[in-house]
Amino acid sequence: MLLTKHVLPSNPRTLSIHTHHIHLQQPLLQMALQAFNMNFENYNQLLNECINKKAYREGQRVHAHIIKTRYLPSVFLRTRFIVFYTKCHSLKDAHHVFDEMTERSVVSWTAMISGYSQRGYASQALNLFLQMLRSGTEPNEFTFATVLTSCTGSLGFILGRQIHSLIIKSNYEDHVYVGSSLLDMYAKDGKIHEAQTVFECLPERDVVSCTAIISGYAQLGLDEEALELFRRLQGEGMQSNYVTYTGVLTALSGLAALDLGKQVHNHVLRSEIPSFVVLQNSLIDMYSKCGNLTYSRRIFDTMCERTAISWNAMLVGYSKHGEGREVLKLFTLMREENKVKPDSVTILAVLSGCSHGGLEDRGLNIFHDMTSGKIGVKPEMEHFGCVVDLLGRSGRVEEAFEFIKKMPFEPTAAIWGSLLGACRVHSNVDIGEFVGHRLLEIEPANAGNYVILSNLYASAGRWEDVRSLRDLMLRKTVMKEPGRSWMELDQVLHTFHASDRSHPRREEICVKVKELSVRFKEVGYVPDLSCVLHDVDEEQKEKILLGHSEKLALSFGLIATPEHSPIRVIKNLRICVDCHNFAKYISKVYRREVSLRDKNRFHRIVGGKCSCGDYW
DNA sequence: GTAGGGTTAG
Structure with missing residues (x-):
């Protein structure tokens, strides 16, 4: 009783001073509700406490009290309940309050839309918005x-454009919150020019709008543009916060710009x-994509709190570097710690770590555990793809083919592509031919598929098929994403395109590539002409091969970096067989460690041997 | 009272 006297005020007007005591102790809350003649002010104060502390049960009691006493809450108070339930992740309760409202304000509608969009229910949020307009x-x-954050997916983007015109009509286009939401939507739809225009037209900018446009570029893989914009905005006095740096780091990861990444980290x-x-x-992620797993692990180990993404980023790092054993060790640790659930x-x-690390059986066992429900994650298409990879890598090409036929999904191009790669490595022309043509039907415009099938035909000496494949490719007018390789030297990125002659040291590089070719041929290098599908003579083919961007970057690395120091090169596509071979000769003849990051993984090449085991 | 940007994989 003493405590009650102390906590419960005699005058309802002073309730607010004591609410933090009350809501923590339910019996006292109950007493408070009973003791007072509750009015709008009291209810509102209690509810505010419940919202701030996300106290679901206590808020529910307040709500129940309102119903019991037949108190008629205002639109304002009902809207606060929507906010409260949304904060406590109970959309059902929130929507119930919303449904019961005979009169709704713009705030009630917005609070409800926000509830859905925050929990990721985009279509419900959009539907509600349309209802609101009606x-x-x-x-x-x-x-x-708010509503623009739910404009994703093809339908969402169409609606988003219409909302944009509504925004112009209602004169909100100059608003910085609306603007950042809008430009973010355009960026997510891949319409970076529209996003840029919205950004440029904003009369004022803040951290969020600047971050949104920088991240927009980075998420689309326009890493150099993202970095350039960041530098420009910084020069114009932009304030950065941790989200800004996250966006910048995404760009630096893509570029594998280790020195710049370290600079951001230091900052x-x-x-x-x-x-x-x-x-x-x-x-x-940045350190791992820049080739430095030790730094990644150091950060991982010192984190006070880890999410699934922290574990995943570290696991993906080991996987891409072919460190299969580390992947399994870390996965075991994750399961032993049991704080974060694997997703x-x-x-x-x-699975891809086991594949890249040559631990096929371990990977297949894990997939088996997955299908028997031991892991708590249901297998999806991508997991099936990993199994195809695991089987293919261990030479079980027929088994992989059978596995695909029995899958509960229609195989995607990625899955056929994975099997085609296995057929190339294990010279299985029969299955390879079937898979290759299936793939050309699904993805007629992907030049990579033609090249791998060509490699396969060439390995079997089927030159006539190589030729008809080339003709087929010409007829389909295959557009290939231009190959690009680059390396970072003293914080500057040096980029090379195929047969590129734009680099300031192009003469030197050109001479070097030719010199290397001659020198390597003396010790066994044979150019793999099946990597070239142009209709030209063999001499020309060799010339084209020597112009591949990886070879230019590697040769530049040899010239521009000190003797015996490692060469780090990044390629935007998958590395071709001939360039992979060429890099091996560099590592052997010049005793250089070559670290080559391609679209899929890292190739660490030492003494003529690659960490990928020639399977990628 | 209601609001915008962010990390892994593909």
């Missing part, structure tokens, strides 16, 4: 900023940016 309620800047450490998990995850990406990383 009801004659005018959206405000809050509504627009983050020096400034007083708290160590947010998201930023640390980005750092793990579908985790298993994807583990």
Whole structure:
């Protein structure tokens, strides 16, 4: 009783001072509700406490009290309940309150739309928005900023464009919250020019709008543009926060710009940016994609809190570097720690880690555990793809083919592509031919498929088929994403395209590539002409091969870096067989460690041997 | 009272 006297005020007006005691102790809350003649102010104060502390049960009691006492809550109070239930992740309760409202304000609509969009229910959010328009309620800047975050997917983007014109009509286009939401939507739809235009037209900019446009470029893989924009905006006085750096790190990961990445890391450490998990995850990924797993692991080990993404980023790192044993060790640790549950990406990383690391049986066992429900993640298409990879790598090409036929999904191009790769490595022309042509039907415009099938025919001496394949490719007017390789030297990126003659040291590089070719031929290098599908004579083919961007970058590395130091090269596509071979000769003849990152993985080549075991 | 940007995989 003493405590009750102390906590419960005698005058309802002073309730607010004591609410933090009350809501923590339910019996006292109950007493408070009974003791007072509750009015709007009291209810609102209690509810505010419940919203701030996300106190679901306590809020429910307040709600129940309102119903019991037949108190008639205002639109304002009902809207606060929508917000409260949304914060407590109970959309059902929120929607119930919303449904029971006979009168709704723009705020009630917006709060409900926001609830759905925050929980990822995009279509429900959009539906509600349309209902709102039909009801004659005018959206405000809050509504627009919210609803645009739910404009994803093909249908969402179409609606998003229409909402854009509505925004112009209602004069909200100058609003910085609406603007950042809008430009983000365009960027996510791949319409970076529209995003840029929205950004340029904003009368004022802040951290969020700047971050949105930088991240927009980075997420589309326009890494150099993202970096350039970041530098420009920084020069114009933009403030950065941890989200900005996350976006910049995404761009640097793509570019494998280790020195620049370290610079950002140092800056983050020096400034007083708290160590947010998201930023640390980005750092793990950046170091791993820049080839430095030791740094990634150091960050991972010192994190106070880890999410599934932290584990996944680290696992993917080991996987891409072919460190299968580390993948399994870390996965075991994750399961032993039992703080974070593995998700579908985790298993994807583990399976592809086993594949890249040559641990086929271990990978197949894990897939088996997955299908028998021991892991708690249901197998998806990508996991099936990993199994095809695992079987193919261990030479069980027929088994992989049978596995595909029995899959519960229609095989995707990626799955056939994986099997085609296996057929090339294990010279299985029969299955390879079937798979190759199946793949050309699904993906007639992917030049990579023609090249691998050509490699396969060439290995079997079927030159006539190589020729007809080339003709087929010409007829289909295959557009190939231009191959590009680059390397970082003293914080500057040197980029090369095929047969590129734009580099300031092009003469030297050209001479070097030819010199290397001659020298390597003396010790056994034979150019793999089946990597070239142009209709030219053999001499020309060899010339084209020597012009491949990886060879230019590797040769530049030999010239521009000190003797015996490692050469780091990045390629935007998968490396071709001939260039892979060429890199092996560089590592052997010049005693250089070559680290080559292609679209799929890292190739660490030492003394003529590659960590990929010639399977990629 | 309601609002915008972020990390792994493909």
